[in-house]
Amino acid sequence: MxxxxxxxxxxxxxxxxxxxxxxxxxxxxxxxxxxxxxxxxxxxxxxxxxxxxxxxxxxxxxxxxxxxxxxxxxxxxxxxxxxxxxxxxxxxxxxxxxxxxxxxxxxxxxxxxxxxxxxxxxxxxxxxxxxxxxxxxxxNEIERLRFEWTPAAGVHEPAGKLVFRDGTDEEFLDAFVRLSAGSLDLHTRNELRSMDAEQLAREDIEFYRDCPGERSWWRLAELPDGTLAGLAIPSATPYHRNVGYLGVVPELRGQGLIDEILAEITRFHAGEGADRITATTDTVNTPMAAAFERAGYETTEIRLVLEPPAR
CATH class of the missing domain: 3.40.630 (Aminopeptidase)
Structure with missing residues (x-):
């Protein structure tokens, strides 16, 4: 052979x-x-x-x-x-x-x-x-749901719970670190077994910088008083627009803020003329999957990801 x-x-x-x-x-x-x-x-x-x-x-x-x-x-x-x-x-x-x-x-x-x-x-x-x-x-095996949004699903108007703004690299690094705590994302949890949250945050930032999306698209999500609530990273693949990364800080989870952050990403891509937005989340991350469904994203496939074990 x-x-x-x-x-x-x-x-x-x-x-x-x-x-x-x-x-x-x-x-x-x-x-x-x-x-x-x-x-x-x-x-x-x-x-x-x-x-x-x-x-x-x-x-x-x-x-x-x-x-x-x-x-x-x-x-x-x-x-x-x-x-x-x-x-x-x-x-x-x-x-x-x-x-x-x-x-x-x-x-x-x-x-x-x-x-x-x-x-x-x-x-x-x-x-x-x-x-x-x-x-x-x-x-190592992770099973993920692949979602897709099209204009027929429409976009949700801002509810006024959050304010979105650009931020410095240091602010985004801090946000990535904070969001990793208690994450349901299996890749994040696996990586944190062998590295600290800041190292993982730097790797995640480098990954999204290397994607076809622009760094200028990234937004911090804050409460009206300026308290950090989460992160919105609209991104892209070589083929279409992509949700990228989003999340809510641990102390504010469970209050529906993820819907606001996802809506912001969807509005951004739709406003740029996107006719398709894709996203993925682990099958075990049921809160994120439910958020995609509420936002009009439809499940198109299961993606079985086979990867090396955590370092």
Whole structure:
């Protein structure tokens, strides 16, 4: 068995795009792959194959990154031919080879319908991917709800509970630190097992600075008397506007202020002409999920995130 990256040779890229994957979890089509290659978000060295001795492709992995990324950010697609007797071995070997070449363990995002557990075929397809990812170092699992807003849902007018303003980097750092206390976000909780709140806050700020959204969009949320209430970080992906990050300080949670902060982000993006706003939250974060639903966001999929264990 040979695990290798694609080359820039057009014939090799044709093989990558023509791979007719089967199974219940959809693979990206040829047109989408070529679009991502053209935008530099897929690259030949981020497309990996498992080939048999005849050169037949038995498995394929597609990693994604931003146009300016030096290494891939996430695994977007992992497929193994139906009929392969041990898909875990093929998939884990393929992932391990890619990870070694990248010098990193990008997360693996598996997009699934909300009712995927009702389908035995989908459960089986998820199980071998989960096992292969764990063998390749992605042993931590988070299940997230993906939400989407469109103009048909409308926007909520300000209720006057909060005032939003720009802030200094130091103020945003302090806000990130305060919001991490008691967070229901699993990534935040996992990271705080191995680092302090300020270190995590600095990493979060760097992440959102690196997203396509602008730093000038960020807002502090305050009570009318100037007391910090929370944080609103409208953001973007390479494809559409995104909620980004939001939250309420621990001492003010449970008073409906999250609705005001989410509405502010939604109004901002809608005012910029966004025809779609996406957002995600962990399935265990039921208060945040309920806030999205109250704001007119609809669940579009479940995203199973497989990542390295907390450091």
């Amino acid at each position: 040979l695990f290798r990256a694609a080359t820039a040779d057009p014939a090799d890229l044709d093989r990558a795009t023509a791979y007719a994957a089967d199974g219940p979890i959809p693979a990206l089509g040829a047109e989408r792959i070529r679009e991502e290659l053209a935008s530099n978000q897929f690259r030949p060295e981020w497309i990996w194959f498992a080939e048999d001795e005849r050169g037949e492709i038995l498995a394929r992995a597609l990693w994604w990154g931003r146009a300016d990324s030096t290494r891939p950010i996430a695994l977007d697609c992992l497929q193994v031919r139906a009929g392969v007797t041990d898909p875990v071995a093929f998939a884990s070997g393929l992932l391990a080879a890619g990870h070694a070449a990248f010098g990193a363990l990008p997360v693996y995002n598996v997009s699934l319908p909300a009712d995927w557990r009702d389908s035995p075929a989908l459960v089986e397809a998820v199980d071998w991917r989960r096992e292969a990812a764990a063998e390749a170092g992605l042993s």
